[in-house]
Amino acid sequence: MIVVASYNIRKAIGTDRRRRPERTIEVLNELDADVVALQEADRRFGPRLSALPPHMIEEHSDYKPVPFEARSGSLGWHGNAILVRKSVEIVGHELVHLPSLEPRGAVLADVRVEGVELRVVGMHLDLSGLWRRRQAHAILSHLEARDGEPPSVLMGDLNEWSAHGGCLRDFAHNHRFAHCGKSFHSRRPIAQLDRIMVDDGLEIVESGAHRSLTARKASDHLPIWARVKPG
Numbered sequence: 688m689i690v691v692a693s694y695n696i697r698k699a700i701g702t703d704r705r706r707r708p709e710r711t712i713e714v715l716n717e718l719d720a721d722v723v724a725l726q727e728a729d730r731r732f733g734p735r736l737s738a739l740p741p742h743m744i745e746e747h748s749d750y751k752p753v754p755f756e757a758r759s760g761s762l763g764w765h766g767n768a769i770l771v772r773k774s775v776e777i778v779g780h781e782l783v784h785l786p787s788l789e790p791r792g793a794v795l796a797d798v799r800v801e802g803v804e805l806r807v808v809g810m811h812l813d814l815s816g817l818w819r820r821r822q823a824h825a826i827l828s829h830l831e832a833r834d835g836e837p838p839s840v841l842m843g844d845l846n847e848w849s850a851h852g853g854c855l856r857d858f859a860h861n862h863r864f865a866h867c868g869k870s871f872h873s874r875r876p877i878a879q880l881d882r883i884m885v886d887d888g889l890e891i892v893e894s895g896a897h898r899s900l901t902a903r904k905a906s907d908h909l910p911i912w913a914r915v916k917p918g
Contacts, residue, residue, distance in 0.1 A: 688892065689800045691877050692720035693842035693881050694910035695811070698727050699738040701904045702874055708739045709776025710905045717899055718910055719771050721800045723750070724809030724842040728768040729761045737762035749773050753780050753796045765792040766845070767809045775800050781830050785822040787813060793826055797837060803917055805889075806836060809845035816853050819846060823854040827861065830843050840915065844908065855882075862886050865894035867911035873903050883913045890918035 694715070699708040729735045735758060736837060744750055750770040754777075757764035764782050768795075771777060776799040783793040793810040808826060812819045830839055841862060847853045862884035869876035876896065885891060894913035902909055 688913050689722070689723045689803060689805065689915055690912060690914050691807070691810070691840050691842060691883060692717075692718045692897075692910055692912040693724045693726075693844070693883055694718070694724040694843045695881060695906060695908035696728060696738060696847070697750070697906040697908065700906070702907060704789075705906060706738070707905070708743055709747070710901060711739060712743055713903045714897070714899070714902045714910060715750060715770070716748055717901065718897055718912060720912055721775055722798060722805070722807055723770045724807065725763065725768040725770060726809070726811040726844045727766045728763050729766050736760040745837055748866070753777055753794070755780060755782060755794055756857060757782060764794055765790050765810075767792060767794045767811055769794055769796045769807060769809050771795040771796075771798055771814055778804065783808070785825050787818055787822065788815070791822060795829075804837040806830075806839040808839065808841045810841065810845070812843070812845045812847070812854060814846055820833055820857060821852040823857040827857065838917065839886045840889060843882065843885040844880055846880055848878055848880070850879070858884050863891065865891045865911075865913040867894045867913065868896045870896045870909040870911050872907050873909045876909060881908060881911045883911060888918055889915045
């Protein structure tokens, strides 16, 4: 069984408006996932350094970042990053360029977890419905061009308030959604903005939103998770 998770960490700024990366790492340790897609993992201004200092990840968790190396000092690209358990093998990785009015992108990693290879895509889509759909199409086209390779799991903050429409309809053509429940706002969740999707190569066994006391304080989003296995 493989555990995947998605978490908009809000640059490690909690609902108390304090930046506490150690609290974010505590939530990641609670999740105990094999693969985690992060959103808002880098600071927004200046050199856009990682909101989670790499030495803290190394010293206080069982995770390592996929080395996208898109910007010096950043954990990912346009705030998107992927962490994997230290025992997980990183087979390959790349950046996925997305059409956008403001800087947006997705990250892709091929990983091997206990002998099972997965293609993982992490994303944070636009606030505009039109641009979200264009971005969804770009991601799906990118995956279709690599058809026949490992089963894929797509995760991230889709910013989609609709229950079934918009970009959800686009992703649903070839992917199934994990029933993780509402994740935003973390103190009183009212919306299902964060999503995990898998293709036909994977079966979703169990899923949910992580609602620990620390998770309700560490970000304005709750992390979501799913247990999957080859289908």
